[in-house]
Every structure is written in C-alpha cells, then in structure tokens.
Amino acid sequence: MTYSCCNSVGECFFDYYTSKILVIRSRKVGTLNRFTQALVIAYVVGYVCVLKKGYQDTDTVLSSVTTKVKGIALTNTTELGERIWDVADYIIPPQEDGSFFVLTNMIITPNQTQSKCAEVSHYGRHSVQTGRCVNYNDTVKTCEVLSWCPLEKIVEPPNPPLLADAENFTVLIKNNIRYPKFNFNKRNILPNINSSYLTQCVFSRKTDPDCPIFRLKDIVEEAEEDFQTMAVHGGVMGVQIRWDCDLDMPQSWCVPRYTFRRLDNKDPENNVAPGYNFRFAKYYKDSDGTETRTLIKGYGIRFDVLVFGQAGKFNIIPTLLNIGAGLALLGLVNVICDWIVLTIMTRKHHYKEQKYTYVDDFGLVSI
Amino acid sequence: MTYSCCNSVGECFFDYYTSKILVIRSRKVGTLNRFTQALVIAYVVGYVCVLKKGYQDTDTVLSSVTTKVKGIALTNTTELGERIWDVADYIIPPQEDGSFFVLTNMIITPNQTQSKCAEVSHYGRHSVQTGRCVNYNDTVKTCEVLSWCPLEKIVEPPNPPLLADAENFTVLIKNNIRYPKFNFNKRNILPNINSSYLTQCVFSRKTDPDCPIFRLKDIVEEAEEDFQTMAVHGGVMGVQIRWDCDLDMPQSWCVPRYTFRRLDNKDPENNVAPGYNFRFAKYYKDSDGTETRTLIKGYGIRFDVLVFGQAGKFNIIPTLLNIGAGLALLGLVNVICDWIVLTIMTRKHHYKEQKYTYVDDFGLVSI
C-alpha cells in the first residue's frame, strides 16, 4: 500500500481518467438504448435547432413611422352648406408620430361665446351655474349657466356620417426599422419598388402585397368591420406591421407583413363612450374683438401603426446552451436503461455482479 | 488478443455500454451525497421551475392607448375676465397617442402683431434687433426689435395656478394590449365591468382597483406629489400599466396593475427649465386683414401612459434547457463527493485501490 497517486505532479497531471465500461451484449437493451438516444438527438437537432432556431440570438425591432393621407370629401350641411374637406381640414393634429386620425363625422356648434345661457337639463357638469333661473324655451325654465354659449346640443352623431367619402382616402405609410443588436436597417418601401409604381399602386393582399399605400376602406374591411358603420361613432384601428427576419438568410427575405385589427371595443356591454371622438375648437375674433369659437365634436377613426417583430442571427452562446442541454439529456438515457437492465430484466443479478463492486469501511464485501 | 469489438457491425451497434460502479457503503459519504443531490434538485424544481417559471417562453406587450378627459374649470383673470375652460380649451393637442396634456396654468400675451417694439432687457435672443434705440419706458431706453409685439412679459406663472380646478378632472384610459407570440389580446376594461358601473366609477386602489377612470388629483397624489404645487410650473406624470400574465393560468387572472410616478425632475439642482411648459398661439385676423395672435405660454401636466409587462406560457425548449442544466449540476455532486472520499476520508487509499486501475503504455501498473 505504498503507492501514491503522484510520483511527480506533472506525471499525475497528465494522467487520463476514463471510466471502466461494462458492455452488455443484449439486443433488448441495446435497441432501447439506441432508440431513446435517437429520440433525444432528433429533438435537439430537429426541433430546437431547425424549427425553433435555437442557435440564434434574437433582437426586437426599433421603428419609426410617417404617414401621409390623401383624398377630399364633399359635405352638405345646414350649418356649413356645401363644403369641401381636404387633408388640412380632417387630419387632427396635422402630424403625429406613428398614428393618424381621420375625421369622419362631427357635431358642430358654431359661434360660441363666453356668456350666460339656459342650461340643457342634466348638463350641469359641463358649465358653472350662476344661480339664476331663466327660460330654456317657452315652456321650460332651467338654471342659467356661465359657459360657451350656445351650449352644444346633446344629439347622436349624423348617420350616415358626414365624411362618408373618407372610405376612399388613401394613406402612404413609411416605416423604417432597425435591429440595434445586429445593426440592421430596412424600410417598408422595398428596393424592388420604383417610384412610378408607388405613385399609382394600392395595397391588396393578393395583387399588391408590398405596396405601402392603403385605402382606408380596405384596412377596415380586412379587420371584418364596415367602414360606414364605424365612421359614425369612430373607432381605433391597428395597422400591424410584423418584421420577422432571419438574418442568416438573404436580407431580401426580410419583408414586412401587414395585418389589420380593430383595437377599440365595439360591443356595447362593458363599454363606456364607445367609438372614438374628441372635442376641439377653432377660435375667432369678431371685429369688436370678442372671442368666438366653433366647437367641433369630432368622430373619426384613429389608425395606430403598431410595428413589432423579432430578428434572429446565429450566435455561439445559445447554440452551445442548447447542445449542452441536449448532451445532459443524453445522459438521462443511460440512467433509464440502467434502471431497466438492473431491475426488470430476467438476468439482472447476473448484470449487477459485473457492474457493481461493493466496498465498505472494512474492505471488500464478499459476494 | 485476437478479440475485436465487432464481429459484425449490427452486433456491435446494439451493445449497451454502462459504466462499472464502485458502491461505497459509508454513511458519511452517502449522507453527504444524498444531501447535495437534494439541494440541487430543490433548486431546479423549486426555484427555477416553480418560482421563476423556467418552463415558460416569454413575450413582451404590444399596446394601444386612448384617453378621454372630462371636466370644466372657471378662471377669473384681468386679461380674460370670467371664463369657462372645457376640454376643447385645455387639452393640447386635442388628441394624442398614449399621452395627453392638461393645461393648468398660463401666461397670456394677447393681441401680438408682427411689428417693432422696445425689447425687454436680456431678451434679445427671442427677436431681431433693428439697430435703433427707443424708449422702453419713461426712464429706460432699449434696443428696438422686430418681433411679435407686445413682447411676452418675463414673469413667474400665477400661483395659485389659473386652472386649479383641474385637480377634479377625470380621465378615462382605454388600453388594448396584445402578446403577438401567443396571439393573446385583452383590454383594461375587464369583462366583469358593465357600462353602468363605468359611467360613475372612479379609480381607487382600495375600493375600485379595476375602474379605468382616474381623478387627476389621485394620480398625482399616489405619486406623492401635491397637485396644486405641480400645477404651477407643470410636470410630467407616468401612468404605468403593468400586464404580467401567466397564460398557463385562466385568462381572467391576467389583469392590469396601475402605478403612478413623476417622470420629470423637480429638484432644482441639475435641472433646467423645471416643470413642463410650451408656447402656442391662436391666430386671428382683424377686419383690415392684419394677422394678430394670442401667445400662450402654457404650463401643465403631461400624462404619459407607459404600458409594459411580460407574458409567459409553457414551452418545451426553456423547460429542457433548465432540466438539462440541472442534470449537469447533479454531475457536479459526484465530483465533489469523489474528491472528499479520495482525499479527506481516513480510508481513502483503501477506496482508491478499488476505484482506480492504473495502466501505462507498457501494461498494468503493479501495485
């Protein structure tokens, strides 16, 4: 017992340790063993690597969007008479980032001035009561309020909507994306598109899937909504641009995919203030300097451009992570097979003898 | 020595290789061994899987927000006299995406025209000097400037703020989220909420945690700020909506959690232009066609709705990744135990003999 591991450190350091193996010549176990191994390998290679691209590092998209709406509408109302609406009239505010609002319907209250008038019943919260009581009309008396008078009438918005023509407006959506981690930039106006095509194309899933110019009606209908109905009370549409890119592939394969979805809740249940509207005013001054305003309760469709997506590119870390995990799983296979060999098979004792050597604190265990 | 592994490939292929094991019957090592194994398993199962949901794939939220503010304010100033402010007056711009600004205070400079006037000292950068020198008042002479005259006075904003009533304004926040990877959509107006409730509820962490209508004062106070103080110079509030969803659970468990935080820096140190304000103007034309404007330096609170969160759903890849890593760690246990057995324990040589067989290039090493 005078033997010691290392006669010299170097010697010991370069020893190669390999475990002693018992080879069991049994079809049953062998087959099982290979089969389970095959399964694991198939999973790691086939599913993780090929399908799920486990070898890729991923990044999420960074995006900038500009929009330009085109079209005119003709309305004919008692307040305004025959009137043309162009972009400057129906886009509010005139420019936004990644979103635009198209006015489709409205309730107009012209010539409001700061003054006192008879309040419309149950309307108190929109004005301040002076305490006096005045004629609302010949029959009814109501409290007098200090407010922008005349008060806005409480009516349903016109149906059909005033700017019904809005369904034919078109919008050009310019989207510029970036995957910072991979320093990859791309635009939704693809290189293969030339300006002459852009001047006349309109997006169509079948014929023009790459054209970045959309007819508002098409957007709404792809979301299975009816434009005219939606235009009455307004609403919010999501223009979803998905950029899923495999940057190990040619860049030309990385293209935007457009989908459309209604974002607001139209179902009258659990909903308040359905549709989408807001109030804004145009301010004027008369010759005598008193300020008047035209109050407009504008109903319309807001289009939110939602850009999302994920880019993947080969990276050594996730690759080895998955391989490592796969190997560990391969280790499991042996555990299973051992268990079978040593507990189920008829000749288990026979194998045990060969596999195990027993030793306790007092020496070899006699068998 | 004529023996070769494979008499036939098939035969060899179905050999089952299992390592020969030395079983050490020692309470000390055995206990240690089982204990460390238990630790590792506890970590993998308990911490990684149960606590950290290591078996889930995750996705980040995609969101769309609309807001609608309600309320009126009464002001009484020398410039404007008694005046009512409604939504159309104090929300600028009238509609925004995921953010809204409420005017709470202002410095008004009415009837400005493009003309020449005596500049206010140290104010040059806001106008162009004509080179002439004119009376600023009876005593002082200053340079004449070409600008919108009269120039805006350099004064502190009114305190208390003009629209002090703004604290009672309410805002309805509609938030629609989507987890693209799991194709999961949800709104912050939960199914269990009906419209009658929505018409009168106001958010309160205790009594109405699901009501999407917020009183501005409550928002500011939850962020431990004083509304009236903040209203004077303005500021930026963050309305944070967190959507953390475990999609392996019932969807009804996936609810928004609201928190409020002041985003701008109020501390006067390392800060420039504290608060939040911007200038805008209303443009008029007199009867003689000359353009005049009312310049308003508007102070107010901008509310940014910040939506974030993460959804998790069972996925086989992260699961096996973690299991694989766990198994690899189990391997470590053996390394440790071996080290103890063969270096610390009194009978280490006794064990070594059994565990190791030495062979060098010239045959078995005699022991």
Added chain:
Amino acid sequence: MTYSCCNSVGECFFDYYTSKILVIRSRKVGTLNRFTQALVIAYVVGYVCVLKKGYQDTDTVLSSVTTKVKGIALTNTTELGERIWDVADYIIPPQEDGSFFVLTNMIITPNQTQSKCAEVSHYGRHSVQTGRCVNYNDTVKTCEVLSWCPLEKIVEPPNPPLLADAENFTVLIKNNIRYPKFNFNKRNILPNINSSYLTQCVFSRKTDPDCPIFRLKDIVEEAEEDFQTMAVHGGVMGVQIRWDCDLDMPQSWCVPRYTFRRLDNKDPENNVAPGYNFRFAKYYKDSDGTETRTLIKGYGIRFDVLVFGQAGKFNIIPTLLNIGAGLALLGLVNVICDWIVLTIMTRKHHYKEQKYTYVDDFGLVSI
C-alpha cells in the same frame, strides 16, 4: 447469488455510487485531454461569463421623453413681408410625446374660401368638379371646381428654405428611463451636471458629450447630411439614445449614448413623396362671418427620439444555465479522448481490455 442490493432500505439509500476509473498514464492522451478541457473552460469562463455576461438577467428600457426647442427665424416673403418666427409658429403640434417637428420651409396659400374656381390642370383629385368650364387665364379654359379657392399652386418649395435660420435652433431633450425588472430609474440629465452648466452648454461629442441640449445643425451633420439641403424638402431624423447598463457596476457608469441617423429615404429611386411635409391651415372669419383659411404646406424636419438599450444584472438562473451547459460540454471532451485512445493509438487493444468487460445474456465473454 443470494446477495441483494438492500439488506435494509436505509442501508441501500446511503450507498454511494462512484464509477470505476481506468487511469491511463500516457502523455499524449493526457495532454490532449487537459488541452481540450482548458479550451472549454476558457470559453465558458472567458467568453460566456466575462465577455457576454452570461451570468446576467436582462431587461429592456421603458422611456419617457420631453423636448423644448429654442430659437427664432426671420423671413422676408412677398406674401407675408418681413416676419419673425418663434417657437409658437414653427413647432407643430406645439407638444408631442418623444418627437417634435420643426418647420423649415413652406408654400403658403392665403385667403382661401369655400368657393368655385378654375382648376389647375391635372389637379382634379383635390377638388370636386361642378361641370362648368371657365377661364383659368386669358388663354386657357379649365373645368370649374368647388374647393378652397384660390387653389394651392403646384410649385417646388423655395430654395434656399424660408427658415434657413432653423439650423441654429437648439433643443433640450429630457429623457427619463426605467428598467422595471430591476426597479431602476435614471435621467439623461446626469447628477454631475448643474443647472448653470445646462443654461449654456451645447452637445458636442468631444467637448460636451453629456449635455442634453442639441443644435439642430449638429444633429443633422452627425448623420452626414446637409441641413440646408434637407430643410428644403424636409425629412425625418432619428435621435437615438442608447442606455446599456451593467447594474452590477456603479450606477454612475450607466449613461446615455447619443447617435443620430436619417430615417427617411432620400434616394429618389424607389421613393414617393420624398422628404417630409404636411398641410395644415389657420382658420379666420371676416367681419361678414365667412370663413377663410391660410393653407400652409409645411416642409420640415421631424426629430424622432428613439430610446433603446438593455440592462443586465447578476441572476442565478442564467448563471447556472451556462455553467450547466459548460459542464455538459466538458463531458464531450472525454468522449473525444476515449475515441482517440481506443481507435487511433497504437496500443488501443491494450487499453480496450482494461476499459471494457464484455458480458452477454449467457455470462462473461471469454477473451
């Protein structure tokens, strides 16, 4: 064969299983073995842990941005005469979230009224034809249209741009970020900056890299564009703020890095409506109450503030994931070495004998 694993469960439970090892005293294999092990360890420790911070959990940034532009411009046009432009005039809309638009050039069409006039040829889509035919000028007759008359002239925007002075405007960008997962907040106005410095500093990559006040010309030039050229037709600039933070390090190391990039496509090929412009109007009422408007086709530069970045902080799960994977890879080393020992080396049979024991269903295989 009467021996059974467990005389008593407890006894068996505390058996310690360790594999029997064959130690091969061969420099060749030993060296190879250690070398490959070194490689793997170097990769795991050096690359995964140190370089790629594999031990960190990551979170993406949540951000809020406010901007404040300063500066005035002097223009001298036939329509408007000498005129001063200040913030209230050239920022449209007056406040936005994370983005601002600076008007640099425009085509003005004053005194438009809803009426009938002779259309400009090929301009039909912007108005509605009445069907009558009228004099466009002495020589040409065109269709009469109902529209805002006089119609906007179809001309190129002025060159040089009207608001050429815009290049000297400065913008203060306040950015407040949050990493929700780590509950970490920070502002781009760093603690070491005092307000006196902020009142006069201007960003410069060399001298003032931390100053949050940017000269518009500098922004554009850092993106290798010419401001005056860009100002004519407008465009979109990206102000990218990158917050990459290692939260295991002192917080003061977590600072924003500014870069600038042109987001829109200036190349005339595959491009429609190059540059960036939109139409907006100012509405007036004459003494007789008829509405007139001044239509402005505004060209300008929109600045999108794009905030991104990733924070990392030590977390046990990714750490053990990577260690686990590393260990599994170490296992690979043995597989390789075994293969070499047993198939390449001259004395392979000699080793095989020692490593393998063969047993089949009928007992030990005689060698």
